[in-house]
Amino acid sequence: MNGKYAGRGPARGYQRCWPYDVIDIASLLRIGHNWLAVEAYNPGISTFQYLHQGVAGFICAARWDDLTLVSDGQWIGRVDPARRWDTVRLSQQLNYQEHVDLHRDDRRWITARSAPTDWTRPVSVRPFGAMPWHDLEPRRIPNLGHEQLLYNAAVAESCGVSGEAWSDWRDIQAGWRLERQTAKWGKVASARYDPQDGVLRLPGSGAGNWHAVVLDMGRPGVGTFELAVEAAAGSEVVDLYACEWLDADGGPHVPGPGTCCEAAMAGRVRLRRGANAFETFQLIGHRFLTMIVRNSDNELTLRIRLRHSVYPLQEAGAFESSDAVVNDIFRICKDTQRACMLDAYVDTPWREQAQWWGDARVQAWNTFHLSDDARLLERGIRQIATQRVPNGLTYGHAPTMAHGCILPDFSLIWCLTLYDHYWQTGQPNLFAELWPEVERVLAYFDDPAHQANGLLKHDPRYWLFLDWSNLQKEGVPTLLNLWYIYTLARLAELAEAVGMGDARQELDNRREAVTALAMHHLFDERSGLFRDGILPNGEPSETHSIHNQTLAIMSGLAAESHATMWSQSLLPYLRGDAIEGALPSSYWVTYIYQTARQAGEDAVVLDHLIRHWRPMIRFGGCSEWFVVDDTTPQPPTTYDGTFSHAWAAHPIYHLMGSLGGLVQTQPGWRAVRFSPAFVQVDWCAIQVPTPHGLIRSAWQCNDDRITVELTLPDGVRADVALPTVAEAGVTGTCRWNVPVGER
Structure with missing residues (x-):
């Protein structure tokens, strides 16, 4: 507007209900004549961000008092003569390289005060609502920052x-x-x-x-x-x-x-x-x-x-400690997370910019410790629900042209993010609205054609992801079935929250039936561990990977063997010892951290976290896999990943939860558990945004005492577990002194 940048859009979406932008240009207007210039791009192809449907267009409307501005056949435009049209793509997932010859376009049209003489009116003017643009929808998220x-x-x-x-x-x-x-x-x-x-x-x-x-x-x-x-x-x-x-x-x-x-x-x-x-x-x-x-x-x-051009997140969350390395780890994780927030949670801003939904789940948890803003998660949930396989499965990321990126486990992750949205906001209405879409996902898993002996089996038509690791994915994979059991439990909670008693009972019945089958076929009573699955030849797997033990603990399965799972799998892995089976990626390890922290093993989690994220500091961001350590200054020449992958930015909330001591225990942050780990650092201070306001905590180790302070906003209570102190339901601002010897 008048040569000044106003914004960019629209946000990724589907052309049948293309999202429109509302841009406030008041500060850019002048009294009298004003000049609106728009540069539009259409690659003529589908990408990992949107689906091309053969046409391109432009629509704009505004009203100020008695002035109405509507794009119509009187507007003028042209194809940019400065751009070369036969360049290669920026990647397999994105648009094309830009090759521009400024001899052919001086770009004065952006700041012009009169219409260029060599521009023409549109060749075709179509009425609003003509296909493929059947309708418009609100963007529902802020415009990108600039x-x-x-x-x-x-x-x-x-x-x-x-x-x-x-x-x-x-x-x-x-x-x-x-x-x-x-x-x-x-x-x-x-x-x-x-x-x-x-x-x-x-x-x-x-x-x-x-x-x-x-x-x-x-x-x-x-x-x-x-x-x-x-x-x-x-x-x-x-x-x-x-x-x-x-x-x-x-x-x-x-x-x-x-x-x-x-x-x-x-x-x-x-x-x-x-x-x-x-x-x-x-x-x-x-x-x-x-x-x-x-x-x-x-x-x-x-x-x-x-x-x-990132999502304009209003950051309120903060973390600081006495340890520079720990602070740097938090910083690179936050910087990575911010760079992966565009008009969607994206895997990386470098190679793909795709809304991969397994990544998005972890990124939402990261974000909720920086800002009380659930709009990007909610918008993504709706978009994933919109692009589906006819049998009910969602795409692994959407909108997309990648029909090979259909991941059954990510369909379960999509269901779980409905629970995550409820857990953050305290509002279950999004689940109620999308329950029919949930039923479509569950119908796929209920189909006997996708089962063996009542358990879920690998469907060779699709990509079973589970993790970037050599987990068993053929035959009957245990991890897929454990995700299914875990998802059914969370969906049952949601059904209860919205008063859907019949659905709650059906989900519970389904979970109990699959759990019984999993215990019978997938749990190895001799070792006390879950095996990796049933092989395609019908024989039980002989390996017991950490993923399965972690998710079994998260789901409350085989409780009598949890100690064995800890001693033979989770704790040895976190301590750096060799373990049986597949190793987790920097993405999946967040579930191991979460499980270990719930068991009070914060010290060993922090040791593992610092050991693996400290080498990332020199790269300024989080790596897609664990590819560097303190002895390898460069990633291997075969590394095919990134250093801007926010699925590995989860130390944001693990540091706040362990050293800061804050763990949410009720939907909508109505209640928290406060139990900081007095390890690794001499002091720590954090603040976490919630729907009720900021929660602040701080502690410092002095000569003979540890001073601890917690401030809760109205509407939030805390159960406190400190050495020599146990209090339930505290509110407001509280202070404690803990003996150093209890550290």
Whole structure:
């Protein structure tokens, strides 16, 4: 609006009920004439964010007093002449690389005060409601933020000869990968970067050569790149390359072909003579941005900023302790979580930006310790419910064109997130509204065709995920059946909460029947552990993985053997000992932590957490798998993952729960348990947002006493378990002194 950024959208959704944005532009308006400019993008393909249905359009409406503004056949537009249309995709899941020639578009139309003469009216004007846009729906979440960030520092520099046919590359990353193989990287010497204003000065590369500088954000970020050049000669080409970590030589990591979902996070801008100003369109997740200037005869001065386009979470949660490493772990987890909150909870802002629902469940738990905002979870629950298999299963992420990403276990996770929403908000109405969709999911699992001896079996038509590990997934997997039992129990609680007595009884009956079968066929009485399942040949598995013991404890199964499960599986794993069976990923370990903390094993959880997350600190974000430790400064060359995966950001709430001592015990945070673990640090202070207000806790170890304080908002009570202190139902502000010897 009048050349000033107003917002971007719409949020991902389905065209039949496309979400509309409401944008407040009052602060951007002028008295008299105002100029509205919109840049729209349609790739003509479906992605991991939305389904393309063959057409593209634009609709806009506003009313101020007696002025009505409606997009119609009088509006003018054009296809952007500056963009190349045969580039490669940013990844298998995303749109296309942006190659832009500013000789062909000076972009003055964005700030113009009169209509361009070479623009035309729409070829076709369709009435509102024409298919595929049958209807519109509210966005239901805030518009993305657009804070402009500067990079912290220039950290590496190199130069070289441009590759063969460099000017015509369709894939900037593929060409850059070849150049990168022979490049020598060192500290920044000839280039100059000012982090105060984002100005980078690069010496001339010479015709046919390149000069590159790596800029470091210091943490995962996601957004669009704003580039400005005051005095270009008109021959320069600026290539942008985004990545998440640097290789051992200090240069940017470039994945090899066939890896990382063919991620190619690169783009190109050809500068015209004089002043240039350009902003990319696609949201790119990264930590490091490599600026590669080609064909420059003289020093080039350019300004680069990132428009950080994340969900505008109003953070109220906080964590601080006396240990710098623990604080850094919390920080990288929070930074990773924030970068994975766009118009949906996404797995990573770098490679996919997909709303994977197993990831989203953990991310919602993370978020609820930073802000009392359940809107992103609620919107995702509705979107997952909208894209389904005819037999009732949900897609593993949605909206999506990935028909191979149907994960039966994620359909159960979707049911569980209805419970998570209720647990956070105290309101069960979303479950009542979506109960018919829950019944469709359950109907799939009730079908005898998907069972063997009454237990759930692997359906070869779909991807049974369970975890990134070598768990048994063929035949009758125990973990799938335990998730089913656990889900039925949570759904029964929801049915009780909304007064659906018959449904509650049916769910309980179903759970009891499957539990009996699981105990008979899947529990190994000789070892006291759950075996991994029944093999396709009908023989029982001989392995007993930690996943199954954890979920059995969570579900209350084989209670008499929980001590065995602890001593032979969970505790040895957390202590770093070798254990039987598959090992959990950085995602699934959150369930082990949760189970161990409920048993009072906070100290061993914190030791494991610090041991595995401390090596991630130098990467600024959380890794998709456990791939680095204190002895491996770089991930293995075969690593195909990310360092911006918020399914591994769960130390946010584990640190708050263990060191901060706060664990929610009733829906809507009406009650909590307060029992901080006085380990690892000398003091800790946290605050957790709830629907009732902030809960604050703090403790400090002094010479002979530990001072403890807890402040609860109205509507929240706490059961307190401290050494020498046991109190139930406390409210308001409380203080205690605990002997140091009890630590």
